[in-house]
Amino acid sequence: MAENELRVGVIGVGMMGADHADRLVHRVAGARLVAVSDPDTARAAALAGRYDGVRSVDDPLALVADDEVDAVVIASPGFVHEEQVLACIAAGKYVLCEKPLTMDSESSLRVLRAEREAGKELIQVGFMRRFDPQYAQLQQLLASGDLGRTLLLHNTHRNKSVPNPEFRSEMIVRDSLVHEVDVARFMFGQEITTIQVLSPAPTSHACEGVVDPQVALFTMAGGGVVSNEVFVNCQVGYEVRCEAVSERGTAIAGRPQSGLYTTRVGEPAGSWGGTVDPDFIARFGLAYDLEFQAWVDATRRGEVVGATSWDGYASTAVCEAGMQSLASGQPVAVTLVDKETLT
Amino acid sequence: MAENELRVGVIGVGMMGADHADRLVHRVAGARLVAVSDPDTARAAALAGRYDGVRSVDDPLALVADDEVDAVVIASPGFVHEEQVLACIAAGKYVLCEKPLTMDSESSLRVLRAEREAGKELIQVGFMRRFDPQYAQLQQLLASGDLGRTLLLHNTHRNKSVPNPEFRSEMIVRDSLVHEVDVARFMFGQEITTIQVLSPAPTSHACEGVVDPQVALFTMAGGGVVSNEVFVNCQVGYEVRCEAVSERGTAIAGRPQSGLYTTRVGEPAGSWGGTVDPDFIARFGLAYDLEFQAWVDATRRGEVVGATSWDGYASTAVCEAGMQSLASGQPVAVTLVDKETLT
Amino acid sequence: MAENELRVGVIGVGMMGADHADRLVHRVAGARLVAVSDPDTARAAALAGRYDGVRSVDDPLALVADDEVDAVVIASPGFVHEEQVLACIAAGKYVLCEKPLTMDSESSLRVLRAEREAGKELIQVGFMRRFDPQYAQLQQLLASGDLGRTLLLHNTHRNKSVPNPEFRSEMIVRDSLVHEVDVARFMFGQEITTIQVLSPAPTSHACEGVVDPQVALFTMAGGGVVSNEVFVNCQVGYEVRCEAVSERGTAIAGRPQSGLYTTRVGEPAGSWGGTVDPDFIARFGLAYDLEFQAWVDATRRGEVVGATSWDGYASTAVCEAGMQSLASGQPVAVTLVDKETLT
Amino acid sequence: MAENELRVGVIGVGMMGADHADRLVHRVAGARLVAVSDPDTARAAALAGRYDGVRSVDDPLALVADDEVDAVVIASPGFVHEEQVLACIAAGKYVLCEKPLTMDSESSLRVLRAEREAGKELIQVGFMRRFDPQYAQLQQLLASGDLGRTLLLHNTHRNKSVPNPEFRSEMIVRDSLVHEVDVARFMFGQEITTIQVLSPAPTSHACEGVVDPQVALFTMAGGGVVSNEVFVNCQVGYEVRCEAVSERGTAIAGRPQSGLYTTRVGEPAGSWGGTVDPDFIARFGLAYDLEFQAWVDATRRGEVVGATSWDGYASTAVCEAGMQSLASGQPVAVTLVDKETLT
Ligand SMILES: [Mg+2]
Ligand SMILES: [Mg+2]
Ligand SMILES: [Mg+2]
Ligand SMILES: [Mg+2]
Structure with a gap:
């Protein structure tokens, strides 16, 4: 060894x-x-x-x-x-x-x-x-064809809060949504052809002028649609989820259910449930x-x-289009070079 | 009409x-x-x-x-x-x-x-x-034979607290455990032949001298075993559950999961889950x-x-034996009259 | 009486x-x-x-x-x-x-x-x-302000299959999505100002030419955003869910968890879980x-x-705009008469 | 390094x-x-x-x-x-x-x-x-005193099936129940003073003469009670769970909820849920x-x-008493040497 x-x-x-x-x-x-x-x-x-x-x-x-x-x-x-x-x-x-x-x-x-x-x-x-056991298992399930063709994904990406005031609207696209971009490409095994980023009225916990949460839509090369929520000041904890909708069933990776299930004292009665991970280290360690x-x-x-490097390139290109859409609210087409010739 | x-x-x-x-x-x-x-x-x-x-x-x-x-x-x-x-x-x-x-x-x-x-x-x-949708459905599932023969039941019966200091150890058997007695007879479609009531070290929320929680065991006429927890000062809420263990699967009625599923702010991060019913009216209304x-x-x-009246009689007879066992900790046989002749 | x-x-x-x-x-x-x-x-x-x-x-x-x-x-x-x-x-x-x-x-x-x-x-x-206990409870929770201002809703509306070939793309908007229109208005207590209906590549279980599933987006008068999946041939069962995302927490009504929780024999090992309701009668009876x-x-x-009649009018007006958007894929503004003067 | x-x-x-x-x-x-x-x-x-x-x-x-x-x-x-x-x-x-x-x-x-x-x-x-994240977390929660004093444990230990006909009733005590013995000692931080093993009517999947499932009861030195189900031919999969009941709440380690949550086609409608681990390697790898x-x-x-070696000794001594109780059905006291002098 x-x-x-x-x-x-x-x-x-x-x-x-x-x-x-x-x-x-x-x-x-x-x-x-x-x-x-x-x-x-x-x-x-x-x-x-x-x-x-x-x-x-x-x-x-x-x-x-x-x-x-x-x-x-x-x-x-x-x-x-x-x-x-x-x-x-x-x-x-x-x-x-x-x-x-x-x-x-x-x-x-x-x-x-x-x-x-x-x-x-x-x-x-x-x-x-891609190495998280649940995300990996979801990709395998979808690739197996067991549930038929994949039609939709619904992604949820929530952070308790962001570390600094520099985390602006564009960074939410480039640093947070980029993970959903990779997840969509990974799950479908296809490129993203258009991206649209909507700007809901922001939470009062966001810094002045920052669009948070954001709702983004991807169209895949094969016609599938992906809806995404990215919310980086959700106050609760770190919750990252992906629900796939296929022709014969659905599957969710990342429901917040790790750890102990407890019941606890409360008023008028208590609660059942568990804890949300505090951050990405706890969730993805x-x-x-x-x-x-x-x-x-x-x-x-x-x-x-x-x-791969191609995945790195493609996800960057999608986020560039996403930042354009963040400004306009309109769908923006994603243009990639030819994968074989790189031109 | x-x-x-x-x-x-x-x-x-x-x-x-x-x-x-x-x-x-x-x-x-x-x-x-x-x-x-x-x-x-x-x-x-x-x-x-x-x-x-x-x-x-x-x-x-x-x-x-x-x-x-x-x-x-x-x-x-x-x-x-x-x-x-x-x-x-x-x-x-x-x-x-x-x-x-x-x-x-x-x-x-x-x-x-x-x-x-x-x-x-x-x-x-x-x-x-017997009219709770989940308990009724469980009885039907067991009676259907879909999961094979029923082998065990595990009952959980928790109250937030009891209304008055007169709710003594014997009343826990007669007023609370009596529901599990009926559930066991209903689910198995058999009589209870022995009952044993154990006295764990009590919670500090019980009145002086009251055995709470209690753990009780029933043996059914066909050899099945039923374990029961009755805990009338659990502080959390009203939780009544029955898990049946059969030859080809298990089934639980009464998991506390009604109502909304929420995530909420907490420290260091938040929680997911729902609420426990406050009392039997909320749970069994x-x-x-x-x-x-x-x-x-x-x-x-x-x-x-x-x-029926027979069910009323039989459950009373089991509780009488249970109160004897509460005193001794030993298994006590249940004696019933003949159902046909009532002698 | x-x-x-x-x-x-x-x-x-x-x-x-x-x-x-x-x-x-x-x-x-x-x-x-x-x-x-x-x-x-x-x-x-x-x-x-x-x-x-x-x-x-x-x-x-x-x-x-x-x-x-x-x-x-x-x-x-x-x-x-x-x-x-x-x-x-x-x-x-x-x-x-x-x-x-x-x-x-x-x-x-x-x-x-x-x-x-x-x-x-x-x-x-x-x-x-509005009378489903969970939907009613969700509306009360949001109205209570306990979770802060509501920012987003994510609605899921799945039918096992539709009864007849006449259930065309427009009917999915008018007969199915109309419930989400009412839910959005009920939960936010606001009108919908724009609607966009996307047309993913359809499931092979849809009739020729029918857009199923559909993904729809609403913008509320206060800037909130609502994402909706309507899928009327999902093959699994009837699943209707609403997840609200607020400033200090989230809440889900309608998770498919009613009934018994069972474990069952399978290969290589078994499964845990429950059943999805077969239809709206079972779910909303x-x-x-x-x-x-x-x-x-x-x-x-x-x-x-x-x-009320106003709710009936407003939901119809939103669906009319939705049918336009179904044709174009673009966001369509919703125009309502003045609520006081009805002009 | x-x-x-x-x-x-x-x-x-x-x-x-x-x-x-x-x-x-x-x-x-x-x-x-x-x-x-x-x-x-x-x-x-x-x-x-x-x-x-x-x-x-x-x-x-x-x-x-x-x-x-x-x-x-x-x-x-x-x-x-x-x-x-x-x-x-x-x-x-x-x-x-x-x-x-x-x-x-x-x-x-x-x-x-x-x-x-x-x-x-x-x-x-x-x-x-003791190194499973959930069991370790449960021990820490109980030791923290956050839920008050621990009163009861309910253990569930199910195997899909046992590998060979030599897995007799005594082996279920010594090779399977021994884990619950260690869990009880670990969670309470106390010795077991009595053990009682009940023999329900066995599943038809057990070999001739083998008592499976078994229900066992432990009394802890401090008066706590532990109920245990061990079922080594449950046909479903490997499910190992521990529910602790404390003065101010309860906690469960090991609910079968790892992996994906799926909905799937079925009759009359489909199911929601996940999979049970096939064996101890999958569960405890x-x-x-x-x-x-x-x-x-x-x-x-x-x-x-x-x-430690003391834990190894004590668990062996409890199982010896358990094998006696398996024969008689009666509670059997556990005798240990003095921990300091080993006499
Ligand atoms: Mg090495
Ligand atoms: Mg009438
Ligand atoms: Mg009347
Ligand atoms: Mg190294």
Whole structure:
């Protein structure tokens, strides 16, 4: 086992990256964390010091090039992804890049083309829901044909609240709704052809001028329709659900029913039920573990699993159209390059 | 319709009786409330005054004998049931008698014998759970054989709290557990042969010296086993459940899931779920309506439905054995007279 | 009680009308069925013969005018509603009219104006969901402000299948979606300002050329958004649900969880769960009972409860706009007359 | 990380042991599988050949003594546990021993005394439910006092079917009910003082002469009562549940609600619900992963977590009393040595 253990470097050790580092050390088999890098070099050094045999490397591109690093996890801010992923491709190293792949569809396309020219699939994009047991099971059920053809999806995506006032209407599309974009493409196995984003009267818990909640509609290439609620200041907790409607039945992934069922004292009488997860870490922690284990296992076999660079590109392109629709309220067509020729 | 409307008199207009009077006036078709009687004659007069055409009759036996009363509902305290039910039998009038039929098995047997001698079934005992849609559906499912032979029942019977300090350990057997006794006999279609009542360390919300909760076990004539929890100061609400375990599946009646499903704000995140019913009126109000409608309909046809005088007798006999077991903790055999000869 | 029993005539005794007749005789207190009328006079006579004291009247307008009829239930086809409701207004009789009030907004407006000129509210429109315990409870919860302002509704309306090939795309809007129109108006207490109907690729179980399922969006006067799925050939059963999303929580009415919870044998292992209602009678039978009891009680007090003639008019106007949107896929504005002046 | 990776040997590579070997290689961080041993040496060799750097060792005691083995997992049949665990103690090596610790309370006591004499806790017994997220959460909730004092537990333990005709009535106590014994002790943090095992009329799916299902009752040292259903041929699937009843609320771990919620076509209408796990691997696979990760982490820190040798001894003693009660149907007192002096 140890002889071919995968030596991993992590770029970006903010909340997500630090969690991923911990994951590699404490919850994933067959991998060894060997290097971390962060613009905040003190933060990187502190993290490295917490584990045996982990170095802090100031230059992220040096980390990518390092001979002792077999594969790279990118958890840095989106605007530096392009350069870092291109470096991984140049070095021929497998990379697990947190979403978004890059900031816009043009730059995603550059990455996609570089990977094609390198002649080898190297990129996995971190859409972790594909590794959530329920979402994975739903995709398998729909793909099995057991319920007939899929007709509709209804997605619900609620956060208790967003961390900062910079989380504007456009970010709800790009950082939150992007997960539903990937889910729709994953469940249908089809591209999205139009997107429409409606702007309901916002909750009073949203920052001034922010459209929250949002209701979005996708049309799939085969004519299916997807309705989406994204509500990032719902006050209750983190609830992410997908209901698929097929010709002979329906299926829901993500009903909030994990954990204990309790009855409790109340007035005039008590309540039954359970708790809603507080945040995405509580809800998708196991999905991240499974994603990382699958990435480590696949990388050691020389394969790529999960969302590909094409998925990263396509989801970015849909969100670009979504941001246009957010402004107009009208349906906007999504244009993608040809998947074979990338033109 | 009006020509053969059933004219009903109600004896005892405490909480239950007043509710039944209201039920007859406002929620049941084909019946007319014509008379009420109560030792608290002011209370009876006040109730009568609330509706058109309802008289207050001081003597309950005069109410039974009244030519304008076709049928009688008895909601008086248990210790006067024997005399009042016997009067109904003597008058040849159909009677819906709240449980218990009488205070002990000997007196129940006297009633049973009087009815047999009168040559006509006239008595329905108010075990309303038999009319609860879920309990009725469970009985039908078990009787259908769809799940194979029934092997076990697990009953849960919880009250938020009991109204007064007189609700002692023996009353928990006689007034609460008696419903599980009837449920077990109803679901299995068999008699109970032994009963054992265990005395767990009581909740601090029970009155001094009261055994609450109690765990009781029944053995059925066919070898089935029934486990029962009765907990009359559970603080949460009114929860009554029955889980049947059969050879090819299980079924639960009474999971607390009526009403809305909500998510709500909480700390660190919120909760999902619903509310527990506050009391038996909220939980079984519809069952009482259905019981009364069925009794009115059956009486107009000259029939008896629901629990019979035999059921009233048998449940009383089981509770007598249960009170012995409460004292000893040991299993106690239940002895019944022969159903045909009543000896 | 009997002296002021409400004497009711029923017009139209097809499936719905016959069920209502039975309801008046067997499940509603304080009313007496006295007359029925139907173009199929044999059918009317057969029904009348089934009950004591019920006459069959050939001319529905004669039934309305009959001195022995205190109030009228209209369960005839929609295209004769206008004439029959106007007759009730002329006779000063209370009427419970099945939806739709009339076939288009112009005729609804004529009825509305006639009622205004008569100077007395007489019309209840049969939107029975307002009497379903869960829908009623949801409306009360939202109106209470306990969860803050309501932001979104998500409605689900699924039928196992539709009875005949004449159930075309437009009928899905007018006969099915109309219930969601009323629900949205009832829950928000506001008018609908725009409606958009999308046409997903249809299920193979729909008749040739029929758009099923449909996804519809409403915008409310206060800016709230309502998403709706209507799917009339879902093959599974009858499932009608409403999820409200508010500032401090969410609530769902109509989750399919009535009845028993069972576990059952299966391969490789078994399943847990319950059954979906087969049809609207099973799902809303109790709501109809409660609606009728409330109508009888209110009529005897000289009041109107439930959906009014204005609600009937407004829902018809929204559906007219919806049928336009069904053709174009674009949002269509809803225009209503002024509620005070009716111009 | 690699320098202090825990080198683990596995004794017994039947179904459980092979699963544990796979777990160490593919799902647990910080450990390396280095050796396996099995009386079926061909099976051991085949397993070793499947992974890099794993040796097959014929003599299990040689595996224990091996300098390259830091810690041992025992998944061999129960009757060889005593010798193998004693060898681990003699070698001063940490050991994770599948339940039962040994075959009877006398031999468990010998192990317990040897460990005490060695002066260092080394043994974890594989009661994996303590690591199931829901069972762990329930224990924490009860220990927190949030619901007040715990009064009752109701345990349900159902297997689809048992693998072979040798699974007799006594084995149901020793191999199945033993988990409930540990759960009761874990949840209450108290010893069991009496056990009573009832013998209902068996299911027709049980082998001739086997008492299945069984209903068992425990009394806890503090007066709490635990009711248990164990049903090893329930035909449906693997369902393991624990309901705790406390002074101010109740809590259920293990309701069968993992996975997707679906609606499906049926007659007359469809069903809603989900699937029951087929077996303990599906239900408790994650619990085993967490147990192993916790054992590896604790061993590297020089600590023991989970069920101890005392827990192994006490559960064995309770099951011995349970087997007596199975024969008599009467309550049997449990006698334990003094925990401090072991006499
Ligand atoms: Mg590792
Ligand atoms: Mg009446
Ligand atoms: Mg009536
Ligand atoms: Mg390992």
